[in-house]
Amino acid sequence: MASTTQLPTTPAALPQPVTTRRRPPKLGRSRPNFLGGLGGWLWLAIIIVPVYYVVITSLKNQAGFFTSNPMLPPAEPTLDNYKLVLENDFAKYFTNSLIVTVGSVVPALFVAFMAAYAIVRGKGKFLSWTNNVFLLGLAIPLHATIIPIYWMITKAHMYDTLLALILPSIAFAIPVSVLILSNFMRDVPNELFESMRLDGCSDWAMMWRLALPMTKPAVITVGIYNALHVWNGFLFPLILTQSPDTRVLPLSLWTFQGEFSVNIPAVLASVVLATLPLLVIYVVARRQLLSGLTAGFSK
Amino acid sequence: MSATTTTPPRAPAAKRATDTRRTLEKGPSGWLAVPALAFFMLFAILPLLGVLFLSFTRWDGLGEIKLDGLSSWNTVLADPVTGNALLVTAKIMFFSFIVQAPISLLLGVFTAASQKYRAALAVLYFVPLLLSSAAVAIAFKALLDPNFGLGPGLGLPLLAQDWLGNSDLVLFVVVFVIAWQFVPFHTLIYQGGVRQIPASLYEAAQIDGAGRIQQFFNITLPQLKYTMITSSTLMVVGSLAYFDLVFVLTAGGPGYSTRLLPLHMYLTGFKANDMGAASALGVILVVIGLALALFLQRLGGKNRNASQLEGA
Numbered sequence A: 001m002a003s004t005t006q007l008p009t010t011p012a013a014l015p016q017p018v019t020t021r022r023r024p025p026k027l028g029r030s031r032p033n034f035l036g037g038l039g040g041w042l043w044l045a046i047i048i049v050p051v052y053y054v055v056i057t058s059l060k061n062q063a064g065f066f067t068s069n070p071m072l073p074p075a076e077p078t079l080d081n082y083k084l085v086l087e088n089d090f091a092k093y094f095t096n097s098l099i100v101t102v103g104s105v106v107p108a109l110f111v112a113f114m115a116a117y118a119i120v121r122g123k124g125k126f127l128s129w130t131n132n133v134f135l136l137g138l139a140i141p142l143h144a145t146i147i148p149i150y151w152m153i154t155k156a157h158m159y160d161t162l163l164a165l166i167l168p169s170i171a172f173a174i175p176v177s178v179l180i181l182s183n184f185m186r187d188v189p190n191e192l193f194e195s196m197r198l199d200g201c202s203d204w205a206m207m208w209r210l211a212l213p214m215t216k217p218a219v220i221t222v223g224i225y226n227a228l229h230v231w232n233g234f235l236f237p238l239i240l241t242q243s244p245d246t247r248v249l250p251l252s253l254w255t256f257q258g259e260f261s262v263n264i265p266a267v268l269a270s271v272v273l274a275t276l277p278l279l280v281i282y283v284v285a286r287r288q289l290l291s292g293l294t295a296g297f298s299k
Numbered sequence B: 001m002s003a004t005t006t007t008p009p010r011a012p013a014a015k016r017a018t019d020t021r022r023t024l025e026k027g028p029s030g031w032l033a034v035p036a037l038a039f040f041m042l043f044a045i046l047p048l049l050g051v052l053f054l055s056f057t058r059w060d061g062l063g064e065i066k067l068d069g070l071s072s073w074n075t076v077l078a079d080p081v082t083g084n085a086l087l088v089t090a091k092i093m094f095f096s097f098i099v100q101a102p103i104s105l106l107l108g109v110f111t112a113a114s115q116k117y118r119a120a121l122a123v124l125y126f127v128p129l130l131l132s133s134a135a136v137a138i139a140f141k142a143l144l145d146p147n148f149g150l151g152p153g154l155g156l157p158l159l160a161q162d163w164l165g166n167s168d169l170v171l172f173v174v175v176f177v178i179a180w181q182f183v184p185f186h187t188l189i190y191q192g193g194v195r196q197i198p199a200s201l202y203e204a205a206q207i208d209g210a211g212r213i214q215q216f217f218n219i220t221l222p223q224l225k226y227t228m229i230t231s232s233t234l235m236v237v238g239s240l241a242y243f244d245l246v247f248v249l250t251a252g253g254p255g256y257s258t259r260l261l262p263l264h265m266y267l268t269g270f271k272a273n274d275m276g277a278a279s280a281l282g283v284i285l286v287v288i289g290l291a292l293a294l295f296l297q298r299l300g301g302k303n304r305n306a307s308q309l310e311g312a
Helices: A016-021 A034-058 A062-067 A080-121 A125-139 A142-155 A162-185 A190-198 A203-214 A216-232 A235-240 A249-259 A264-284 A286-294 B002-006 B012-026 B030-054 B071-078 B080-112 B116-125 B133-143 B150-154 B170-195 B199-207 B212-223 B225-241 B244-249 B261-271 B275-299 B304-311
Strands: none
Touching (some): A034 A264, A034 B133, A034 B150, A062 A264, A080 A162, A080 A203, A080 A264, A125 A162, A125 B030, A142 A162, A142 A235, A142 B030, A142 B261, A142 B275, A162 A216, A162 A235, A162 B030, A190 A203, A216 A264, A216 B133, A235 A249, A235 B244, A235 B261, A249 A264, A249 B133, A249 B244, A264 B133, B030 B275, B071 B275, B080 B116, B080 B225, B080 B261, B080 B275, B116 B170, B133 B170, B133 B244, B170 B225, B225 B261, B225 B275, B244 B261, B261 B275
C-alpha cells in the first residue's frame, strides 16, 4: 500500500531501528516513586487474590469448602479434586485441545508466512489488495460470522468434528499472523535477497533458506500467540461441537461447572489443570510469549 | 527497493543488467499469498456475506432456509431486547474503556522502567493472559459468591454482596472482570510503546530540570499517541467480542442486564432457533465494529501505518 513511503533514503537507514528499539528509558533515577510503587503493589493484589483463591480452594475437600474460611489455605490439603477431574476424561479433552491447536497453528503459520513473504517482497495490485483484505479482517468483529460458519460446517457434514474447529481457526489466525510476520520481514535487509537472487535462487528457496531463518523468532512468537488463542477459544467449540468426544478444554470447564455445580473445589481444580500447560510454557518461554502478544501492535 | 533509483538505462551495454534488475524488482509470485487468502475468504469474508444473506431468510438452524424478505429485520428492530442489548454493549464498552485505558497506560509506564522489583511484578501481572475466558469467569463466579467467596473470607460484609444476582451491580462486576482479564494485554502494548521512546528525550528533560510528572505529561504521553490509538482500537472493537466471558459469568442475566449484542445474537440463533434474526444482529455487529475501527483510525491520521512501520 504505502510502498513509496517506506523506501529507505539511504541503505544505512535499514538496520538502524534495530539498535534503537529496545532501550528502556531511565525514568527518574533521583528518588523512588512511592506513589507508583504503591499502585504497582495494589494491582498485584488485584491480580493475585483470584489466582490464590482458585488454587487454595481446589485443594480443599467439599466439607472443608463449606466450613473453612474461604481465603485461608486448607488445613488438610487434598488432591482428590484433581483426581476426580482427571477421571472425568480430562485427558481426552486435553488431547482434543492439543490436536485442534497444533492442527490450526501449523497450517496457519505456513500459509501466513508465504503470504507475508509475497506481500513484503512482491509488487502489484493483487498483493496490495490481499494485504488490505487482511487488514480489514483485523477490524471486523469476526464473531458476527458464527451463524454462516455453522451453516457451512453443517452443510459440509463436519458438525461435531475436530476439523470443524480447525478450519475456521486457521482462517481467523491468518490476518494477525500476516501482519506481524510481514512487519518483521521488512526488517530483513534487501541486499541479502538481492545477492541470493544473483546466485540464481528461486523465491521458493529464498523464502525457506533466507526469510525463514531471519524471521524465526517472529514465527515462534506468532505461533505462540495463535496457539494461546486457539487453546483458549470457546465460541467455535460451543457452536460447532456437541459430544464429549470432540470436547475441548475451555468447553469442558463449562460442562464441568454444569455437572459438578455443587462441587466448587473440583470445578476450580479443572480450571487449574486446564491452565497448567500454558503456565509451564510461560515459565519456560516467558519472553517469547510476551513478545508474541505484543508483536505487531506496539512494534 | 533501492534499485528503483538506479534504473534509468544509459548505454545498450547496460541493458542486460537492467533486465536482471527488472526480474529482481518483480519479486515473488502472487500465488504464494493465495492459500492464505483462500482460507480467509472462505471462512471469514464469505461468511460475512453469508450473514447478510441469512438476515433476509427464515431458518431454525436445522431445516430448510427460506427467503423471507425483511421480516427478520422487522422482528429484530421492533424487539426492545435489541435496543437493550445495544445499550448494554455501549455501557460496557464505555466503562471498560475508561477503566482499562488509564490503568493499562500507567502500568505500562510502570513496568517499562528498569527497576528490578517492577520487572518481577510484571511477571505476575501477565498471568491472566494465560487463562481462557471460561476459566476467568468460573474463577470469579466462585470468588464473588456471597457465602463462600471473598466477602466472608475477609470478614467484610460489604464484599459479601450478591454480585452476580443484583441487576444494579452486575454490569460493573462484568466491567471489573473484563479489566482483570484484558488490562495485562494492554499493559504489555503500552510497555512496548514506552520502551520505544528515545532515552535522549528524558535525558534532555532532566537537564532542563523537568520533574517526573512534567516528563510524563510532556514526553511520555505525546510519544505514546500511536500506542494509545492501537490500544484503544483493540479495546473498543474488542469489547464487541466479550462473548465467552459474559456467557459463562452471567449468561446475560439477571434478566437482560448483561445481555450484550454478541450474546444476544448467540442466544437468538442457537437457543431461540431464529437464525434469521440472529444474522440481522450479526450484521449490526459488523457495521458497528467497522464504523468504530474506521473512526479510531481516522483519529490517528492517515500516515499512521507507514510511520509505525518506519518507527519499528
